Amino acid sequence: MSKTLTTRQEDYSQWYNDIVLKGGLADYSPVKGCMVIKPHGYALWEHMRDELDRQFKATGHQNAYFPLFIPKSFLSKEAAHVEGFAKECAVVTHYRLKNDPNGGGVIVDPDAKLEEELIVRPTSETIIWNTYKDWIQSYRDLPLLINQWANVVRWEMRTRLFLRTTEFLWQEGHTAHATKQEAIDETTKMLDVYAAFAEDYMALPVIKGVKTANERFAGAEDTYCIEAMMQDGKALQAGTSHFLGQNFAKAFDVQFRDKENKQDYVWATSWGVSTRLIGALVMAHSDDEGLVLPPKLAPLQVVIVPIYNKDAATTAKIDGIAADLMATLRKQNVRVKYDNDDNTRPGWKFAEYELKGVPVRIVLGARDIENNLVEVARRDTKEKTSIQLDTLADHTMHLLTDIQSNMFNKALKFREDNMHTVDTWEEFIKTLDEKSGFISAHWDGTSETEDKIKELSKATIRCIPLNNALEEGKCILTGNPSTQRVIFARAY
Amino acid sequence: MSKTLTTRQEDYSQWYNDIVLKGGLADYSPVKGCMVIKPHGYALWEHMRDELDRQFKATGHQNAYFPLFIPKSFLSKEAAHVEGFAKECAVVTHYRLKNDPNGGGVIVDPDAKLEEELIVRPTSETIIWNTYKDWIQSYRDLPLLINQWANVVRWEMRTRLFLRTTEFLWQEGHTAHATKQEAIDETTKMLDVYAAFAEDYMALPVIKGVKTANERFAGAEDTYCIEAMMQDGKALQAGTSHFLGQNFAKAFDVQFRDKENKQDYVWATSWGVSTRLIGALVMAHSDDEGLVLPPKLAPLQVVIVPIYNKDAATTAKIDGIAADLMATLRKQNVRVKYDNDDNTRPGWKFAEYELKGVPVRIVLGARDIENNLVEVARRDTKEKTSIQLDTLADHTMHLLTDIQSNMFNKALKFREDNMHTVDTWEEFIKTLDEKSGFISAHWDGTSETEDKIKELSKATIRCIPLNNALEEGKCILTGNPSTQRVIFARAY
Numbered sequence A, B: 001m002s003k004t005l006t007t008r009q010e011d012y013s014q015w016y017n018d019i020v021l022k023g024g025l026a027d028y029s030p031v032k033g034c035m036v037i038k039p040h041g042y043a044l045w046e047h048m049r050d051e052l053d054r055q056f057k058a059t060g061h062q063n064a065y066f067p068l069f070i071p072k073s074f075l076s077k078e079a080a081h082v083e084g085f086a087k088e089c090a091v092v093t094h095y096r097l098k099n100d101p102n103g104g105g106v107i108v109d110p111d112a113k114l115e116e117e118l119i120v121r122p123t124s125e126t127i128i129w130n131t132y133k134d135w136i137q138s139y140r141d142l143p144l145l146i147n148q149w150a151n152v153v154r155w156e157m158r159t160r161l162f163l164r165t166t167e168f169l170w171q172e173g174h175t176a177h178a179t180k181q182e183a184i185d186e187t188t189k190m191l192d193v194y195a196a197f198a199e200d201y202m203a204l205p206v207i208k209g210v211k212t213a214n215e216r217f218a219g220a221e222d223t224y225c226i227e228a229m230m231q232d233g234k235a236l237q238a239g240t241s242h243f244l245g246q247n248f249a250k251a252f253d254v255q256f257r258d259k260e261n262k263q264d265y266v267w268a269t270s271w272g273v274s275t276r277l278i279g280a281l282v283m284a285h286s287d288d289e290g291l292v293l294p295p296k297l298a299p300l301q302v303v304i305v306p307i308y309n310k311d312a313a314t315t316a317k318i319d320g321i322a323a324d325l326m327a328t329l330r331k332q333n334v335r336v337k338y339d340n341d342d343n344t345r346p347g348w349k350f351a352e353y354e355l356k357g358v359p360v361r362i363v364l365g366a367r368d369i370e371n372n373l374v375e376v377a378r379r380d381t382k383e384k385t386s387i388q389l390d391t392l393a394d395h396t397m398h399l400l401t402d403i404q405s406n407m408f409n410k411a412l413k414f415r416e417d418n419m420h421t422v423d424t425w426e427e428f429i430k431t432l433d434e435k436s437g438f439i440s441a442h443w444d445g446t447s448e449t450e451d452k453i454k455e456l457s458k459a460t461i462r463c464i465p466l467n468n469a470l471e472e473g474k475c476i477l478t479g480n481p482s483t484q485r486v487i488f489a490r491a492y
């Protein structure tokens, strides 16, 4: 297979697929809408997961694991939830196969029909709140701060690798609290954890906001989100945190005795991010040569490639320099590899590590080494520098820091350049079509108007930014009065 | 709920359930045969997973992720495999629910029937080898060394928490090799990884062996295993590693070009351990007061409990000592907690941490502290010692090491005491009934005899130990000649 990628200019969508497939992140599978996460993609996910997990634990959460299957009747217990989730999902109806009496392999055994069908979890609120009923009796059992790392399934008709797949990996936090305010505080605290992770680790600037009623999670009283801008100007929701009120506690009858010995329903939150974040990473930073990965998450941060001559002494010298450098970098927890495989040429290696998004490439060339020089290339800007051997390790360390912040700043500048403030419908449509990006505009606050705008423009309200400045204005569609601007965009 | 446990003497099986439920490891779920892994149980699994993962990576493996669902037809492709796995499994037949027109919640939408049913993976050989076909063309693509951490589902009729559940968590390694010998070497290498993990981390002595044809994995040419003895003398298979020959390569047509440009089928292995290991840990080490966890895997290794008097200066002094000790221990990566919650009394805390299996308990008592003394209790032997304050940190560190090796030695002695060598059928049955434990005996090597022994005694051949001494003898059942002893036991 050729490693040449479609360019973003030619076909942004195909460019994305090319990167994911040829960059070794994922592959299609024989199961409709499901993907195979390949080693390079999975390693990226491991680094994301480990850091998020560290932050969840640092904020007092514990992990647990709940069943994959949800009894069908559970989905109906929370009225809004069933509307949102009980539709496109995988249904287990039987528990046995048998040999086909006509000899055609195996068939479903009609005698092994389940009394009640099981749904493969699309999200776990129902089964978890059913369990919390047994775990919560008193205020002493609260707060209950639990997270689960799991696979979930939502039967999607149109799928995209990482961005929208039938099965995906995610984490889902599910917490229970004694008071409304404590639950709201938890919701926004976890939104802050997500935002900080996106910005500090993924180098991805995000807008924190709250969803309109239309876009709320099914069963939530408020859905908070972080929204990021991709290189084509579209929005990608990178994480959500839901304040669930007492909806699930009431649906599953989860009450607790407070300090005054009064019974009350428990307050709830849930929050999640998924392997979709890998799609966001790719779309936000990569270029026509391949992946560009932020050093903090890159599975491999530094690759060292030798260019030998025919002289054994020089070869030994190069190998020695590489060994020393690796030891020094590893002491500082840098993920580094020395690729001296002589089945492939340096040029092939350069292209391969560019495609895979390795942040720093160090070339130990026989001729340079004689002059104590080394070539260091950074993946983000493709800049190459000749470095004195004695400053190499130091330079590499601060280059990793530079790349991380440069990637964030570049993405931030891109977002600022593509953030448009408009005041009329005509301008709104023209901006969407000609400029792409996010639009800050007035909206009259009704679901009807929101729906109409979506229908006419394919743009949706991504969020009402938190700490939004109040400002009097007129709705771009209806001209009705508005008190604040909201963010519109076309979205993934 | 009372925290008092059934004793092992009273009812070993109930004792096990009590420990798992009251020790906070797992809970039953509303889905038949599926369990909820509670935070304490999941933390234990995380420590096991992280260490195994480190060892898999150290031996050159990478993680990846394959779909949860397997098209039904895939299971039929490998003849032996379908016999073993295509029977009791969860079958997805539909992908949508709809509102019940009669108002009773949601029902399965009959229009949303899948053309081909999907099986929730009971193991992933088939979907993985279907994928490997695309990934392997040449000897340069080999070896392919991949592991997956995942949930799997096998529809079990009789379930036990951790030991046998419909859904469980596990890892499954799936490797592809150019030669038969390399695949066999991989199979035994991973068996060694499992055995070392069981012994060094779980403090669980294991016998490495190979399964008889009857007990082989469905589709394997050889199944290697590690077998451990529980406190009731029964065997528990703690891990398996399979040499799959070219069976899956032929079933999924995975061929490669070798260095001489000839085509050949690829050689395969697979190997796995699961959350069943948590059941093994409990059954091997715990006592009538609760869990006894090996320090290397215990989520909490040391707990510090203060016993204050009414004097503020003494309270401050105790808190200060605890803070210093925690800082010192944490620098050495000890997982330590200071429990100075004054809603519960020290006696309650002691029982709780005993139940949870915390290896070391340090009591900072107001009166002792005046004499610079501290009480240190070890969970495994329940021994309490008065320690000079200035040697406390050092003592704690080597106590953790002592407990780890003491637990292993105790389990090893128990196994040796319950390993019986018998030569006649009468002795065999008598030993099984009166003594319990493992039996080393001669067997004539046929499946028929093995089946007959199982039928008559409920004991199975656990394995033919690796590096078994050859010894002439007569089969305990048939009297036919035998060349080596094998290990019989009743098993979980």
Ligand SMILES: [Zn+2]
Binding pocket: A395, A398, A399
């Ligand atoms: Zn520099």
Ligand SMILES: [Zn+2]
Binding pocket: B395, B398, B399
């Ligand atoms: Zn000592």
